[in-house]
Amino acid sequence: MRENFDIHEFNITIIGLGLLGGSYAKSLKKLSPKNIWAVDIDEKALKDGEELGVINKGYRDPKEPLLNSDMVIICLYPNLVKKFIKDNKDYFRPNTIITDATGIKNGLIDDINSMLPEDVDFVFGHPMAGREKKGLEYSSAEVFEGANYILTPNSRNKETSLLIVELIVRGMGFRNVVRVDPQKHDEIISFTSQLPHAIAVALINSDNLNVNTGKFIGDSYRELTRIANINAELWSELFIGNKDNLISKIEVFEEKMKLIKQAIIDDDKEALEREFKESSRRRTQL
Amino acid sequence: MRENFDIHEFNITIIGLGLLGGSYAKSLKKLSPKNIWAVDIDEKALKDGEELGVINKGYRDPKEPLLNSDMVIICLYPNLVKKFIKDNKDYFRPNTIITDATGIKNGLIDDINSMLPEDVDFVFGHPMAGREKKGLEYSSAEVFEGANYILTPNSRNKETSLLIVELIVRGMGFRNVVRVDPQKHDEIISFTSQLPHAIAVALINSDNLNVNTGKFIGDSYRELTRIANINAELWSELFIGNKDNLISKIEVFEEKMKLIKQAIIDDDKEALEREFKESSRRRTQL
Numbered sequence: 001m002r003e004n005f006d007i008h009e010f011n012i013t014i015i016g017l018g019l020l021g022g023s024y025a026k027s028l029k030k031l032s033p034k035n036i037w038a039v040d041i042d043e044k045a046l047k048d049g050e051e052l053g054v055i056n057k058g059y060r061d062p063k064e065p066l067l068n069s070d071m072v073i074i075c076l077y078p079n080l081v082k083k084f085i086k087d088n089k090d091y092f093r094p095n096t097i098i099t100d101a102t103g104i105k106n107g108l109i110d111d112i113n114s115m116l117p118e119d120v121d122f123v124f125g126h127p128m129a130g131r132e133k134k135g136l137e138y139s140s141a142e143v144f145e146g147a148n149y150i151l152t153p154n155s156r157n158k159e160t161s162l163l164i165v166e167l168i169v170r171g172m173g174f175r176n177v178v179r180v181d182p183q184k185h186d187e188i189i190s191f192t193s194q195l196p197h198a199i200a201v202a203l204i205n206s207d208n209l210n211v212n213t214g215k216f217i218g219d220s221y222r223e224l225t226r227i228a229n230i231n232a233e234l235w236s237e238l239f240i241g242n243k244d245n246l247i248s249k250i251e252v253f254e255e256k257m258k259l260i261k262q263a264i265i266d267d268d269k270e271a272l273e274r275e276f277k278e279s280s281r282r283r284t285q286l
Numbered sequence: 287m288r289e290n291f292d293i294h295e296f297n298i299t300i301i302g303l304g305l306l307g308g309s310y311a312k313s314l315k316k317l318s319p320k321n322i323w324a325v326d327i328d329e330k331a332l333k334d335g336e337e338l339g340v341i342n343k344g345y346r347d348p349k350e351p352l353l354n355s356d357m358v359i360i361c362l363y364p365n366l367v368k369k370f371i372k373d374n375k376d377y378f379r380p381n382t383i384i385t386d387a388t389g390i391k392n393g394l395i396d397d398i399n400s401m402l403p404e405d406v407d408f409v410f411g412h413p414m415a416g417r418e419k420k421g422l423e424y425s426s427a428e429v430f431e432g433a434n435y436i437l438t439p440n441s442r443n444k445e446t447s448l449l450i451v452e453l454i455v456r457g458m459g460f461r462n463v464v465r466v467d468p469q470k471h472d473e474i475i476s477f478t479s480q481l482p483h484a485i486a487v488a489l490i491n492s493d494n495l496n497v498n499t500g501k502f503i504g505d506s507y508r509e510l511t512r513i514a515n516i517n518a519e520l521w522s523e524l525f526i527g528n529k530d531n532l533i534s535k536i537e538v539f540e541e542k543m544k545l546i547k548q549a550i551i552d553d554d555k556e557a558l559e560r561e562f563k564e565s566s567r568r569r570t571q572l
Contacts, residue, residue, distance in 0.1 A: 191493065193503075202542035205561060205564055214571075217414060221482050225565075235562055265533060279515070280514065
């Protein structure tokens with residue numbers, strides 16, 4: 001077991017120096033760890049990261065930094081996380097804490113845990129913040145300021161590892177850190193994150209007005225469609241990877257839309273007002 | 287016809303000194319009209335308006351200010367606009383320009399025009415900005431800053447009246463002022479304003495997670511539900527008053543949601559990516 005945790009003695013390696021990895025690096029800098037290293041296949045991202053002082057050193061080959069890291073933060077697309085662990089499991093040094101930022105945990109945790117050496121602890125996490133842009137140049141420490149962070153502990157995790165990850169993400173700027181089991185996490189996220197993205201896409205794609213819509217909108221349309229500008233590859237993975245939860249949430253949403261539609265058809269002002277009062281109550285409590 | 291338009295010689299009366307009327311008064315002040323008067327049944331709103339210097343004088347009875355006004359701005363709930371004109375049509379002085387802020391124009395314009403004296407010109411307009419709160423205390427000049435404004439001219443309008451309203455709303459802070467015929471306005475607004483409100487309400491009302499949802503959300507859910515805190519009376523009027531347009535837009539949206547749902551069911555990553563790329567293209571162009 002790790003003793004006397006001191007972030008200033010920590011070597012941290014970030015796997016994938018894109019928008020998310022870059023934002024991690026910039027936020028971690030505030031905590032002054034001993035080293036922030038990054039691994040990426042994109043030579044330019046690594047060079048930029050070094051020149052901007054975002055990382056201490058970049059590597060294309062993970063072996064060297066992994067052999068010397070206390071913490072590894074995987075910021076890869078969901079489908080690449082397992083492969084990364086499979087390819088590199090022999091390079092983690094004893095007591096390494098690994099964490100991730102993957103938006104869905106189903107099918108990930110057991111597979112990864114079964115591959116890991118016993119003295120390596122993978123604490124699965126999910127930062128509830130991001131940007132729709134891609135690449136290091138759009139990364140920023142502010143992305144995480146005041147945001148929510150979800151930990152999804154599993155039976156293999158040591159309490160010290162969970163606490164260290166919590167300490168670090170709080171230091172990075174996250175305000176609420178909650179623990180929830182992985183199955184519940186995926187259900188929650190299908191509602192709070194994937195369903196809103198599906199709605200935003202469906203809304204803007206249903207524009208059949210044939211006008212310059214931008215001249216006729218207020219804040220509501222602007223806000224409801226911001227996330228319709230979406231990373232197609234990432235989100236199609238997330239949607240399909242969490243399909244049972246997401247379909248179920250879409251269907252509950254569809255029922256609520258039908259209810260509103262029927263009330264309009266019936267000129268049922270009372271039914272509409274009931275829905276509006278309930279939604280106002282829920283939004284105020286949020 | 288009015289000649290030599292000079293805002294500093296204009297007496298302007300606002301009918302209804304709530305959030306919207308108060309925001310009009312505060313924005314109009316920047317233009318230094320001769321007088322800003324207000325009519326309301328709420329004695330307290332009038333007194334507060336006078337004490338805060340938002341208006342020059344408040345009236346419960348519209349007769350006196352109307353007899354002396356160059357411009358009248360009606361900031362009432364949609365269902366009250368016609369009644370106000372019917373009850374007060376004899377008090378408008380010649381060349382008065384009336385305008386409104388009503389969110390739907392169908393069934394309003396012809397009825398009102400048929401009641402008005404020939405020398406009074408009603409320029410129907412729609413400020414695409416607002417807040418979900420009620421009352422003068424939440425009003426502010428900033429609400430309209432940079433926002434869109436829609437004019438819906440009809441055959442009875444004089445070009446000078448349309449230009450004067452455009453000049454004044456631009457002076458109040460609106461950035462884009464577009465003209466569109468009233469039928470098209472109602473269709474556009476069902477999509478850009480009413481549909482987003484229906485979606486936000488349906489989304490938050492479909493929360494069946496049984497957790498403290500606020501701890502598990504990012505900006506996307508926060509943004510998509512802000513307008514779910516909604517003025518129940520006003521929006522049920524707007525929905526039912528624009529029912530044919532709104533139902534049709536809800537149905538197009540429902541089809542797009544179904545398409546996304548089916549792609550998830552079919553593990554059809556390509557179909558999802560196609561939708562995401564289209565939505566991203568549209569959002570970037572907005």
